Amino acid sequence: MDFSSLTEALDSQNYAKIANICDTLLLQVAAQGTAFQDEWPYAIHLLGHIFVNDINSARFLWKTIPAAIKESRPEVVAAWKIGQNLWTRDYVNVYEALREFKWSPEAQGIVAAFSELYTKRMFDLLLSAYSTISIQDAALFLGMNEDDATNYVVQQGWTMDSSSRMLTVKKQAVKAEQKLDSSKLQRLTEYVFHLEH
Known part of the structure; x- marks a missing residue:
């Protein structure tokens, strides 16, 4: 499976494109009918949707992830924990979910960028409210x-x-x-x- 476009977006810190890249790749792989679940970057895919504040898509993706993947990849569960807190508007625990997991090198950049972006969103919320x-x-x-x-x-x-x-x-x-x-x-x-x- 060719993840070069995803790797390039991660390397260039173009995190806003991650969700679209993953969605497109997922559709291509599904159309080919090839098995992909074991190597699919579910955590990055979830974080991509979370980064662009598309919690509905992140929630849908979470529901489609096989139980075996959820059980064997703690980073996927950690990524969804951020999404859950956003979904329930538990703003304070979003930060806890960001900090409590030791993220992989691939995920560290997008998590750090989202944390900064989220702090700015919360500041803007406080500013307006x-x-x-x-x-x-x-x-x-x-x-x-x-x-x-x-x-x-x-x-x-x-x-x-x-x-x-x-x-x-x-x-x-x-x-x-x-x-x-x-x-x-x-x-x-x-x-x-x-x-x-």
Whole structure:
């Protein structure tokens, strides 16, 4: 089986393509009717779907993995544990699932990249949902200890009240809409009219 496109994507850290590459390869192998289950990179395939936040596809893939594979490959189970936590929106335990397993060299890069991406997603979630949040809660959502979480958000412009142990969220500046000059709108209208007639 030729996994060169998958290996290339992993080596170039192009993790957003992993799920599509694996899906395409899986369809090709299935169409050929050849046995592939013993050598299929199920953990990488699951992690590829998780990386692009396609939990439905990861869940479907998990259901199709033979029981013998699940029993013999702990990394596959560890990858799905991340997916399960995402599926149930157990945000805090996603970090635990990422950290508690000793990932293979092939999976380490995508797991590290997903962890960073997930922290950014959680930060954006906090940014949109809170005006103030306790240091303890921010640390849970960001998967960090309290000191690291505080440093992380303070670097993003948030402020900390030491006495209350609360963080004040700094909302991102909303970009002002560009106003359209009425003369430009008139020229655009004339141009479109000219094209249509």
